[in-house]
Amino acid sequence: MKYVVIALLALVLGGLAARAYYKEDEPEPVDPINVMILQMKTHAIIEHERQVAVWYRACPDVTGIDPEIFIAWPAKLSYELELGDVTIERSGDTLKIHTSAIHADEPAVPSDFLDYLSTSSVFTFTNEQGLVNREIQKSSPLARYLTTYYLLRDESLRGDFAAEVEGLVTRMAGALGVPVQKIEVEIAKEDVKLPKLPGLELCKGSAASVNGLPFARLEDKNTVPIAFRPPPSKRAPSTPAAQPPGKPEGIASVYGPAKSGK
Numbered sequence: 001m002k003y004v005v006i007a008l009l010a011l012v013l014g015g016l017a018a019r020a021y022y023k024e025d026e027p028e029p030v031d032p033i034n035v036m037i038l039q040m041k042t043h044a045i046i047e048h049e050r051q052v053a054v055w056y057r058a059c060p061d062v063t064g065i066d067p068e069i070f071i072a073w074p075a076k077l078s079y080e081l082e083l084g085d086v087t088i089e090r091s092g093d094t095l096k097i098h099t100s101a102i103h104a105d106e107p108a109v110p111s112d113f114l115d116y117l118s119t120s121s122v123f124t125f126t127n128e129q130g131l132v133n134r135e136i137q138k139s140s141p142l143a144r145y146l147t148t149y150y151l152l153r154d155e156s157l158r159g160d161f162a163a164e165v166e167g168l169v170t171r172m173a174g175a176l177g178v179p180v181q182k183i184e185v186e187i188a189k190e191d192v193k194l195p196k197l198p199g200l201e202l203c204k205g206s207a208a209s210v211n212g213l214p215f216a217r218l219e220d221k222n223t224v225p226i227a228f229r230p231p232p233s234k235r236a237p238s239t240p241a242a243q244p245p246g247k248p249e250g251i252a253s254v255y256g257p258a259k260s261g262k
Contacts, residue, residue: 032173032176032177032178033088033090033095033178035172035176036088036169036172036173036176036178037086037087037088039172040083040086040168040169040172041083041084041085041086044082044083044086044168045080045081045082045083046080046081046083046161046164046165046168047078047079047080047081047105048078048079048157048160048161048164049076049077049078049079050076050077050079050150050154050157050230050233051074051075051076051077052074052075052076052077052143052146052210052211053072053073053074053075053210053211054071054072054073054074054075054139054142054143054146054208054209054210055070055071055072055073055208055209056070056071056200056202056206056207056208056209056216057069057070057071057202057203057206058070058071058131058135058200058201058202058203059201059202059203059204060131060134060201061201067131068203069131069132069135071132071135073109073110073139074109074110075107075108075109075110075139075143075146076107076108077104077107077143077146077147077150078104078105078106078107078108078147079102079103079104079105079147079151079157079161080102080103080104080105081099081100081102081103081161081164081165081187082100082103083099083100083165084100085099085100086098086099086100088169093179093180093181093182094180094181094182094183094184095169095173095178095180095182095183095184096184096186097165097166097169097183097184097185097186098186098188099165099185099186099187099188100187100188101187101188101189101190102151102157102158102161102187102190103190104147104148104151104192105147106144107140107143107144107146107147109139109140109143138198138199138200141195141198142197142198142200144195145194145195145196145197145198146210146215148192148193148194148195149194149215149230150230151192152192152194153228153229153230154230154232154233155232156230156232156233157233158187159232160233161187162185162187165185165187166183166185169183169185170183197216197223197224197225198223199222199223200216200218200223201218202216202217202218202223203218204218206218207226210228211230211231213228213230214226214228215228
């Protein structure tokens with residue numbers, strides 16, 4: 001009997017030892033910073049837009065008397081920031097966010113809203129609609145030029161994107177219970193070259209304007225760019241007196257999932 005009891009005790013102790021040995025390890029606590037990075041990489045794409053209006057007077061060189069054509073059209077300049085390679089560094093109650101560079105998307109030029117006014121003469125021996133169509137064909141490359149120009153010169157554009165990233169991180173940190181007092185956003189800069197300004201047959205002494213700011217003039221029959229500083233968007237901090245009328249307005253959205261193939 002004694003040996004039976006000893007055998008039973010040995011079995012029980014062996015079972016407990018085996019259970020303790022093979023017990024699964026407790027899962028490690030999830031780092032909320034990694035959760036934030038995963039969510040941003042998986043879902044977050046931020047977009048901003050600039051609404052612009054372009055107008056100029058064209059005096060194309062034709063047979064007979066050159067006509068004068070007033071051209072005006074709106075455009076939407078679009079920019080995108082993907083967070084597929086975002087990183088977050090935590091230092092105490094400060095989060096430092098590092099993102100890739102801002103990229104320009106194809107601008108939208110709704111030709112249905114293009115207006116023109118032609119002052120041609122009976123001695124203008126060229127089809128007026130053909131001249132107008134030629135100006136319409138210049139609108140897309142001209143909008144691409146302005147898209148890159150705003151990317152390089154609009155200081156508030158980077159600020160708008162940084163504010164969106166900061167807001168996104170602030171909301172996620174609050175939901176995950178991460179104590180944060182300061183968020184620093186660093187957006188990478190990319191070496192972007194300004195494309196060549198499309199040739200515009202501007203009238204002598206006139207200039208092409210975007211939102212009322214001259215950006216091109218005629219010089220020795222060549223279209224020469226004029227440097228200008230785009231006014232900040234409404235999101236950018238500034239005093240009311242520094243907000244000129246007719247400025248482009250920033251529009252932003254955050255959506256997902258992230259695009260592939262880039």
